[in-house]
Structure formats: structure tokens, C-alpha cells
Amino acid sequence: MSTAKPVFSFTRRDSHCPSCSEFAQPTRTHDPLRRWRYAGLALPIVFLAVVEVLVRASLLPMHLVPAPSAIAQTLWDLGAARLARHVGASVMRVCGGFAIGAALALLIGAAMGLSRRVDALLDPAFQALRAIPSLAWVPILLLWMGIDEAPKITLIAIGAFFPVQVSVVAGIRGVDRKLIEFGRLNRLGQRALFTRILLPASMPQIFTGLRTGLSLAWMFMVAAELIAATRGLGYLLSDGRETGRPDLVFGAILLLALLGKLSDGMLKAIETRALSWRDAHDVSESRS
Known part of the structure; x- marks a missing residue:
């Protein structure tokens, strides 16, 4: 769920006051999407309530689709300490794997985006590796690394690597040529050209890749914990x-x-703060 920019309006000051400026400071107006945001938050709750009613009315078989109240009771019976251990194990694995995979993807993707030679060298191999399903990596990593945390974090890093790498390359290659020529006309060196033009201009697409990589990190985490894990949410899935x-x-x-959703929301908040300088088109503003 995206966050719209605040809409501002200007209030004209009293023209009889000579010390007042022509316009007042911008004042925040009503968010036109507030109702839709509330509806988006209420939609999952309404869906769970409908499922609860259908299960209690025997329109849905409880042995296939349990009632949300029964699910909540099961999680309650697990206990806060036990549930926290499973959640904490999964969160730590995702954080570690995503950090490693995203960092490598940013470095290698930047090298491929800046150098056609590096891209020609690495792109065929990466295209082939990206097509390998997550479960196909599991027996190889277990054979190489055993059953400790290393294969799980490595598998998550693999899942996070490729979408970030592709986004970095596409973001750098998609920078407007006129911006690059403008930087060269101002005699910017290669380093300054990258940090002041190429990197800021490609950041929106890089953040898109980071968010996609984070979602894939959670998916690969489940694949890692379905096999050879004694705690974690993937283990709970397998146990159930x-x-x-x-x-x-x-x-x-x-x-x-x-x-x-929480992790994506945190990354989205970082994106909004880091890219606050953008003057992007807002569809809601054009229709208001």
C-alpha cells in the first residue's frame, strides 16, 4: 500500500496588512485517499470475519479451512515464548540472508551497469542461475554446508540477490543520457558522475528491486525451513x-x-524518506 504525498494549499493573507506577505505558509489539507486507506486496512479483517461465519455455518469444511478464531487459539496455545522463538529464528535468517544478498547484488549490479564488459561476462551465467527453483538449491546447499544456519542463510541470500541485481543494472542503464552529458559538460569525474547523477537517478528502480528481493527472501526462507530446521515459521508449516x-x-x-507486510512497510518508509526529493507524478492530484 503506497503512501501519497501530502497535498498543500495556500491561503491568501489579508491584503490590508502591509507587513504580511502575499501568501501564507502552506497548510496541510485533507488526504483524499484516507477513506481508501482505512478500507484497505479493514479489508483483511472483513475477509477473516466472512470466513469465520462460513466455517461456523458449516459452509466451509473445518478440516480444510479452520475458523480464524481456531487459528488464533492455536497460536495462543503455543505460548508467547515458543512463538517468539519461531518468529525470531525466521526473522534473523531473513535479515541475515537479505543483507548479504542485497549487498552483493548492489556491488555486482553496479559493476555490470557501469561496464558493458562485466555485463557481457556475467549476464549469461546469472540468467541461467536465476531460473533455478528455490527447492533445487536445497540438496546442494545441504551437501556442501550441512544442516546448520549457513545453508538457510545462503539460500535466502540467493533469493534476494537476483531481483536486486537486475534492478540495479536496469536502473543505471535507464538513466537519461542528457543527465550524463550534463554532468560531463560540468567536468564531473567518473566517481562524481556515479554518486551525483547515476546513483540518485536509479534509486527508484533500485528500491523496487530491494522490495522484490525482500519478498523473495521470505519465500526462500520457507523453502529453507521446510527441510532441515527445528524452529521457524517454515518448520511450523511442515509440522502442521x-x-x-x-x-x-x-x-x-x-x-x-x-x-x-511489516518488513515491506519499513522498507517503503525508508524509500519514501530517501527519495523525498522526487517531484513524481501523483495520479490522485491530477484527478482531484
């Missing part, structure tokens, strides 16, 4: 499947959805 407990399976899925 093996013991025939759909309430536990759906509980883990809901926690994954909640954590994914």
Missing part, C-alpha cells in the same frame, strides 16, 4: 502438514503474511 493440523498451517501462513 505432517500432523494434519490445518490450524497450525494457516497460523504460520498468517504470521508470514504479517511479517512480510
Whole structure:
């Protein structure tokens, strides 16, 4: 859910006051999307309420789709300490794997975006590796690294690497040539050209890749924890499947959805703050 820019209006001061300026300071007006934001927050709650009613009315089989109240009771019965251990294990793995994968992707993607030779050298291999499914990496990583944390974090890093790398290359290559020529006319060196023109102009697409990589990191985390894990949300999914407990399976899925939304919201907030200098087109403003 995106965050719209604040809309400002200017109030004219009293013309009889000679000490007053022509216009007052900008004042914040009503957000035209406020109702839609509230509706977006209420939509999942309404959906869960509808499922609850359908299950209680026996229109949905409880052994396939448990009631949300039963899911909440299952998570409550796990206990705060036990649930925190599972959530904490998954969060730490995602944070570590995403940090490693995104950092490598930023460095390698920048090198590929700035050098056609590096891109020609690495792009064919990366295109082939990107097509490998997440589960195909699991037996290889277990064979090479054992069953500790290393293969799990490596798998998550692999999932986060490729979307960030592709976005960095595309962002740098998509910078307007006129901006580059303007920098050269002002005698900017290669380093200054990168830090002052190429990097800021490609940041919107880089953040898009970071958000995509973060979502894939959560997906690859589940694949890593489904095999060779004793704690984590992926382990809860596997345990619920093996013991025939759909309430536990759906509980883990809901926690994954909640954590994914929170992490994406944090990254979106960082993006909004880092790119506050943009004068981007706002569809809501053009229609108001």
C-alpha cells in the first residue's frame, strides 16, 4: 500500500496588512485517499470475519479451512515464548540472508551497469542461475554446508540477490543520457558522475528491486525451513502438514503474511524518506 504525498494549499493573507506577505505558509489539507486507506486496512479483517461465519455455518469444511478464531487459539496455545522463538529464528535468517544478498547484488549490479564488459561476462551465467527453483538449491546447499544456519542463510541470500541485481543494472542503464552529458559538460569525474547523477537517478528502480528481493527472501526462507530446521515459521508449516493440523498451517501462513507486510512497510518508509526529493507524478492530484 503506497503512501501519497501530502497535498498543500495556500491561503491568501489579508491584503490590508502591509507587513504580511502575499501568501501564507502552506497548510496541510485533507488526504483524499484516507477513506481508501482505512478500507484497505479493514479489508483483511472483513475477509477473516466472512470466513469465520462460513466455517461456523458449516459452509466451509473445518478440516480444510479452520475458523480464524481456531487459528488464533492455536497460536495462543503455543505460548508467547515458543512463538517468539519461531518468529525470531525466521526473522534473523531473513535479515541475515537479505543483507548479504542485497549487498552483493548492489556491488555486482553496479559493476555490470557501469561496464558493458562485466555485463557481457556475467549476464549469461546469472540468467541461467536465476531460473533455478528455490527447492533445487536445497540438496546442494545441504551437501556442501550441512544442516546448520549457513545453508538457510545462503539460500535466502540467493533469493534476494537476483531481483536486486537486475534492478540495479536496469536502473543505471535507464538513466537519461542528457543527465550524463550534463554532468560531463560540468567536468564531473567518473566517481562524481556515479554518486551525483547515476546513483540518485536509479534509486527508484533500485528500491523496487530491494522490495522484490525482500519478498523473495521470505519465500526462500520457507523453502529453507521446510527441510532441515527445528524452529521457524517454515518448520511450523511442515509440522502442521505432517500432523494434519490445518490450524497450525494457516497460523504460520498468517504470521508470514504479517511479517512480510511489516518488513515491506519499513522498507517503503525508508524509500519514501530517501527519495523525498522526487517531484513524481501523483495520479490522485491530477484527478482531484
